[in-house]
Amino acid sequence: xxxxxxxxxxxxxxxxxxxxxxxxxxxxxxxxxxxxxxxxxxxxxxxxxxxxxxxxxxxxxxxxxxxxxxxxxxxxxxxxxxxxxxxxxxxxxxxxxxxxxxxxxxxxxxxxxxxxxxxxxxxxxxxxxxxxxxxxxxxxxxxxxxxxxxxxxxxxxxxxxxxxxxxxxxxxxxxxxxxxxxxxxxxxxxxxxxxxxxxxxxxxxxxxxxxxxxxxxxxxxxxxxxxxxxxxxxxxxxxxxxxxxxxxxxxxxxxxxxxxxxxxxxxxxxxxxxxxxxxxxxxxxxxxxxxxxxxxxxxxxxxxxxxxxxxxxxxxxxxxxxxxxxxxxxxxxxxxxxxxxxxxxxxxxxxxxxxxxxxxxxxxxxxxxxxxxxxxxxxxxxxxxxxxxxxxxxxxxxxxxxxxxxxxxxxxxxxxxxxxxxxxxxxxxxxxxxxxxxxxxxxxxxxxxxxxxxxxxxxxxxxxxxxxxxxxxxxxxxxxxxxxxxxxxxxxxxxxxxxxxxxxxxxxxxxxxxxxxxxxxxxxxxxxxxxxxxxxxxxxxxxxxxxxxxxxxxxxxxxxxxxxxxxxxxxxxxxxxxxxxxxxxxxxxxxxxxxxxxxxxxxxxxxxxxxxxxxxxxxxxxxxxxxxxxxxxxxxxxxxxxxxxxxxxxxxxxxxxxxxxxxxxxxxxxxxxxxxxxxxxxxxxxxxxxxxxxxxxxxxxxxxxxxxxxxxxx
Numbered sequence: 001x002x003x004x005x006x007x008x009x010x011x012x013x014x015x016x017x018x019x020x021x022x023x024x025x026x027x028x029x030x031x032x033x034x035x036x037x038x039x040x041x042x043x044x045x046x047x048x049x050x051x052x053x054x055x056x057x058x059x060x061x062x063x064x065x066x067x068x069x070x071x072x073x074x075x076x077x078x079x080x081x082x083x084x085x086x087x088x089x090x091x092x093x094x095x096x097x098x099x100x101x102x103x104x105x106x107x108x109x110x111x112x113x114x115x116x117x118x119x120x121x122x123x124x125x126x127x128x129x130x131x132x133x134x135x136x137x138x139x140x141x142x143x144x145x146x147x148x149x150x151x152x153x154x155x156x157x158x159x160x161x162x163x164x165x166x167x168x169x170x171x172x173x174x175x176x177x178x179x180x181x182x183x184x185x186x187x188x189x190x191x192x193x194x195x196x197x198x199x200x201x202x203x204x205x206x207x208x209x210x211x212x213x214x215x216x217x218x219x220x221x222x223x224x225x226x227x228x229x230x231x232x233x234x235x236x237x238x239x240x241x242x243x244x245x246x247x248x249x250x251x252x253x254x255x256x257x258x259x260x261x262x263x264x265x266x267x268x269x270x271x272x273x274x275x276x277x278x279x280x281x282x283x284x285x286x287x288x289x290x291x292x293x294x295x296x297x298x299x300x301x302x303x304x305x306x307x308x309x310x311x312x313x314x315x316x317x318x319x320x321x322x323x324x325x326x327x328x329x330x331x332x333x334x335x336x337x338x339x340x341x342x343x344x345x346x347x348x349x350x351x352x353x354x355x356x357x358x359x360x361x362x363x364x365x366x367x368x369x370x371x372x373x374x375x376x377x378x379x380x381x382x383x384x385x386x387x388x389x390x391x392x393x394x395x396x397x398x399x400x401x402x403x404x405x406x407x408x409x410x411x412x413x414x415x416x417x418x419x420x421x422x423x424x425x426x427x428x429x430x431x432x433x434x435x436x437x438x439x440x441x442x443x444x445x446x447x448x449x450x451x452x453x454x455x456x457x458x459x460x461x462x463x464x465x466x467x468x469x470x471x472x473x474x475x476x477x478x479x480x481x482x483x484x485x486x487x488x489x490x491x492x493x494x495x496x497x498x499x500x501x502x503x504x505x506x507x508x509x510x511x512x513x514x515x516x517x518x519x520x521x522x523x524x525x526x527x528x529x530x531x532x533x534x535x536x537x538x539x540x541x542x543x544x545x546x547x548x549x550x551x552x553x554x555x556x557x558x559x560x561x562x563x564x565x566x567x568x569x570x571x572x573x574x575x576x577x578x579x580x581x582x583x584x585x586x587x588x589x590x591x592x593x594x595x596x597x598x599x600x601x602x603x604x605x606x607x608x609x610x611x612x613x614x615x616x617x618x619x620x621x622x623x624x625x626x627x628x629x630x631x632x633x634x635x636x637x638x639x640x641x642x643x644x645x646x647x648x649x650x651x652x653x654x655x656x657x658x659x660x661x662x663x664x665x666x667x668x669x670x671x672x673x674x675x676x677x678x679x680x681x682x683x684x685x686x687x688x689x690x691x692x693x694x695x696x697x698x699x700x701x702x703x704x705x706x707x708x709x710x711x712x713x714x
Contacts, residue, residue: 038071058142092122144223211241259348267317349383372417442497445581450488486528500573510563603709
């Protein structure tokens with residue numbers, strides 16, 4: 001063999017094994033040729049924008065908002081013969097358009113992400129249907145935000161040892177990492193803080209002169225930089241500082257806010273930096289300008305030095321309002337300026353009014369709320385912005401930062417479904433206020449699915465559509481019962497509370513005249529044990545017993561005549577329910593298919609054909625017929641008889657013919673007759689047409705008869 005033969009084959013084997021271990025298609029492209037995401041401004045391909053994060057492949061894209069809308073396009077691998085692709089639901093997003101196969105080339109859909117800034121690792125799960133099996137494919141998303149941070153001024157002037165706050169501007173600042181502790185450097189101390197939704201650079205210079213400040217900014221969550229790499233680092237924040245020597249010493253305080261007492265009778269304690277020139281047991285004036293004649297803002301009395309600290313305990317008695325952004329406070333001994341400091345003097349927090357807005361309603365000063373209800377609370381007063389407000393027994397709730405002011409605060413929250421308190425007190429700065437939310441159980445009318453009507457073995461909810469039409473009862477109606485299921489009231493995460501209902505019963509005869517009328521009032525049905533509020537309802541007046549209508553009716557259901565109507569009306573007791581309620585009516589009709597009666601008629605001019613005589617027969621005179629007769633009701637018209645009857649009985653031929661003529665034959669026969677007559681409701685007299693036959697007892701022969709008559713019904 002030639003030299004190197006085995007070496008070539010070993011190299012080829014390693015290449016084949018390496019190719020099998022490292023497939024050319026990445027995670028998202030397994031079964032997919034390509035996945036494309038389009039935002040409002042950009043387009044991203046998985047093949048180009050996939051990035052490894054936390055040891056997993058993620059589809060990275062720049063998010064333009066916290067709730068971006070994404071168009072997703074999938075180009076399937078033709079080898080697998082995809083039939084359909086479904087995007088599975090997820091709490092991370094809402095599906096705007098489902099995945100559709102377009103032009104036999106690609107699948108396309110659209111989603112809206114939910115608050116990507118607060119959602120960790122959103123992902124897409126696709127259910128892929130091939131000819132052989134169903135697959136689940138996952139694509140992890142990495143929406144990122146790159147903060148842009150800048151300071152409006154390029155240069156700022158401040159005094160040595162002065163602590164100054166400079167507001168930061170830009171976009172996506174919520175992804176900017178802040179510092180609670182100071183970063184100490186030789187020339188200055190600094191930190192980035194967030195206050196009331198705004199971001200500030202706080203800097204305190206230690207030496208004088210021109211300083212070129214630089215602060216390394218970092219993000220909370222990573223973003224993709226210009227090198228297509230994940231990064232937490234931003235461009236440094238730079239600023240030129242012109243630090244002037246302190247003409248007077250700046251004394252820092254331990255408090256940012258002092259409350260103004262309108263009566264000027266009391267003051268508040270604060271701590272100031274100690275200074276060799278600051279005298280103890282001395283009263284200083286705090287004015288708003290360095291020159292003489294400044295406005296008196298407060299008086300400062302130095303009480304004593306605090307042991308083992310470089311602080312002095314002071315008492316401040318404020319006389320006017322002051323904001324830090326309005327300028328410094330000058331500490332003066334008489335008219336001579338000694339030091340400078342700064343803090344806010346604001347009105348003492350006070351609550352004047354509280355209003356509540358329920359869902360779909362307007363503001364009201366009625367502080368009654370319901371368990372499980374979403375409400376918005378508006379608090380009006382003074383000094384509210386920097387106050388701590390808390391509703392007793394509820395989780396910590398923060399005010400709406402977009403509508404934050406000293407005069408008005410807005411809170412949105414949900415009353416817990418299982419809240420046990422009847423009153424929720426409002427605390428301000430850990431002190432109880434006169435205001436409290438009153439927890440009131442729901443008394444909303446519920447559809448009557450908790451009321452069941454029971455008859456002849458049927459048990460049907462009162463709101464069932466079967467009861468929209470009259471119920472026809474062919475036989476005797478033994479009884480009608482009403483039962484109640486409290487577990488049907490509070491359901492589907494919606495509370496209704498106690499139900500107050502009245503029942504009205506009417507019985508109408510076949511002439512539509514009222515023959516019985518009863519009412520059952522003040523029935524109270526409470527939610528059952530399935531309700532999350534079951535243990536909090538007052539159930540003393542609740543009723544769950546079965547109501548039998550026969551216990552109230554004089555006309556018992558089992559004695560109702562044919563075509564009697566029984567009407568049951570169930571309605572909410574609106575004055576007690578406190579709202580417009582539901583009304584449900586059910587109608588029962590006692591029906592019959594056959595009517596039996598006794599008939600006496602006087603046929604005249606009947607054609608009588610006797611079987612033992614020749615010819616077509618003879619005409620009879622006035623006869624008498626007594627029949628037991630069946631009539632038939634029309635199924636289409638309630639209570640109306642059909643125009644024919646069938647009966648059996650006796651007939652006396654020529655009963656009123658007393659002539660001695662031997663040709664006149666009087667005889668009695670057993671007969672079966674059918675009659676055809678006009679149908680008139682409640683008619684006692686009619687002229688029917690008879691046809692039938694029977695057997696003559698005297699002549700001992702069968703016969704047939706046909707002809708008119710006069711009929712009386714009893």
